[in-house]
Amino acid sequence: MANTSLLPRRQSLVPFICFCVMIFTLPSSQGGNVLITTSLGEGSHYFVGKTIGKYLVKHGHNVTMLVSKAYAHRAENPDDAELNFIVFHQSAEQIESVKERHLSYSKNALEPSGAAYLYKLIQAHRKGAADDCDELLGQNPDVMRRLEEGNFDVVVYDMIWLCSLLLAMKLNVPAVLSSPMAAPTMLSMYAGNPVNLASTPDVMNGYNNKMTFFQRVNNVLANRVLYSVLEYHHVPYNSIRERHQIRPDLSGSISNLVGTYTDLFLVNLDFAVEFPLPLNPNIITMGGITARPASPLPNDLEAFMQSSGDGGVILFTLGSYVTHIKPEFLEPFAEVFQRYPQQKILWQLAGEPKFKLPPNVKTMPWLPQNDILGHPKTRLFIFHGGNNGFYETVYHGVPAIIIPLTGDAIDQGVRLKHHGFGIVLDKTNVTVDILRVAIDTILNNDSYSEAAKLLSSRLRSRSMHPGDRAAFWINHVIKHGGSYMRSPLIELNFIQRNLLDVIAFFLAVISVILVISCYCMKCTFRCCKRMCFTTKEKHD
Structure with a gap:
């Protein structure tokens, strides 16, 4: 007969054992407080920062996103409930300025790429971004108090708004730079990373790593022009730093401090698709951080995908920055899609189109891009060449057509063409016939799909997801700092x-x-x- 007198004692041990198991199975890393301010709250830069934040939460950290009042709705998104938000106040005039600057990407999207385009874009943002910074530091006492009481261990910031670096310096905490673009030459300038311009094309040049003599000449000149333009863009932050007396004990301009104050550089590139180049130990790759296994689609979207039959679905989007563009540019797409009744087309389009759409086209103001690319019915991705979309299409092995519109999109086009899984079109010459030839070529030639699948296999073959890698290294900076990994080159002059x-x-x-x-x-x-x-x- 069993000794029933021991049962109560054994039962009383069950909660204690469960408590011990819970304690010993908690993540080994002690949760830190992380402030992320990778943009004012919109576009691909924000989404990369938010993704980093979610992986940090997964690893046991407390994450706070700082966003402008212009995008206060971010704090109400139920999908981001695990993140904390601080919304800094802005005047009605400045809120309008923030939104107008975001629209400038759409207004300038069809301008020819190059140094003149970059200068025009920076000119549209330079003063407004500096005013945002002044307003945050000088007219938001409650927000600044909350930031100072947040006991943050690290600030994750983005080059798009260097006010975030000033904020890290004011709070006297380490800084980690997040770059949604690959842009190895641009980062190398600030991180003291040795880069050879003979084999590393500069951002927005449209070259691969095998350049002719004159391309190398232009590459060197473009690198100097880019540096000068960025220096011009950063000048107002030096005045703001002086006005608000932020760390006067640190010498150097704000551009110098990007290299000497930042402990870690997270860059959205992966050598599965990038051209080879050396990287310092404090430059960590996180290429494809927004790419992940596809989640189930909403019922109505799944029904649309399934209705495509064997023809499959073509996904078309011009990205989160180019939301408004003249109808004359979009009309050829509507016309060419009409010639593919056997395929269904998903089109991310803000507002009502000013032209007639064929019955096989479904438009939506926002689409779960990664999940659609991961759907077995997706056959082709037509997009503007954003780096997040580029890595998502590589991850899911979907061939693509890139129409480079803004920023570094031309660089994604070069890599797409180099690896043979898509076609690049000139944004200044998009016609129905050109679109038709490009779509037919990819849908009827298996080599593009095979190349995409090969790259997908290569990209997925890694020890950890880039989000986990980013979280690991941020945690490393919290625990050990990162100054020991800085290159001594940042202390040397030209x-x-x-x-x-x-x-x-x-x-x-x-x-x-x-x-x-x-x-x-x-x-x-x-x-x-x-x-x-x-x-x-x-x-x-």
């Missing part, structure tokens, strides 16, 4: 960094040796001549 002083020294040494050699040869020649003349006189 002459020292490029060894121009050493080259000058060698040239000087060689020049001295040549001068001495010439002098010795001249003396030897004179001696020989004198000896010959003396001998001749004696002979005579």
Whole structure:
């Protein structure tokens, strides 16, 4: 017979055992407080920051997103309930300015790419972004008090708004830079990463890593122009820093401080598709951070996908920044989609179109892009070339047509063409015939789909998801700091960094040796001549 007198004692141990199991199975990392301010609350830069935040929460950290009042609705999104939000106040005039600046991407989307386009875009944002910063630091006492009482261990910021770096300095906490763009040359300038412009194309150049002589010349010039434009963009933050007395003990301009104050650089690239280049230990790749296994679609969207039959679905979007564009640019798409009744088309389009849509087209103001790309019915992705969309289509192995519109989109087009899983079209020459040829080529040629699947397999073959990698390294900075990983190159000036002083020294040494050699040869020649003349006189 069982000893029933022991049952109550055993039962009383059950809660204690469960408590012990819970304690010992908690994540080993102690949760930190992380402030993320990767943009004012809109666009791909915000979505990358939010994704980093969700992975940090998964790893046991407390995450707070700082957003502008212009995008206060972000704090009410039930999908982001695990994140905390601080909304900083802005005047009605400044809120309108924020939204107008966001629309400037749409207004300038069809402008020719290049240095002039970049300058025009930065000019549209420069003063407004600085005013946002001034308003945050000087006219939001309650928000600043909450930030100071937040006991943050680290600030994750974005180059798009360097006020975030000033905020990290004001709170006296480490800073981690998040870059949604690949842009290796741009980051290298600030992180002190050695980069060879002979084989590493600069951002927005449209070159691959095998450049001709004149392309290399242009690459070097473009790199200097880009640096100058960014320096111009950063100038107002130096005045703001001085006005608000932020860390006067630290020397250097705000551009210098990007390298000397930042502990870690998170960059949205992966060498499964990027051109090879060396990286410092404090530059961590997180290519494809927004890409993940597809989640089930809403019922109405799933029904639409299934209704496509064997023809499948073509997904078309111009991204989160280009939400309004002139109808003349979009009309050829509506016309060409009409010629593919066997396919269904999902089109992300804000507002009502000013032209007639064919019956096989479904428009929505927002689409779960990653989940649609991961659906077995998706056959082709036509998009503007954003880096997040690029990595999502690679992750899911879907061939693509890129029409580079803004920023670094032209660079994604180069990689798409280089790896052979899609076609690049010129935004200044998008016609029905050109679209038809491009779509037919991809749908009727299996090589594009096979190349996409090969890249997908390569990208997925990694030890951890880039979100987990980003969270791991941010946690590392919280625990151990990251200054020990900084490159010593950031302490050197242009002459020292490029060894121009050493080259000058060698040239000087060689020049001295040549001068001495010439002098010795001249003396030897004179001696020989004198000896010959003396001998001749004696002979005579």
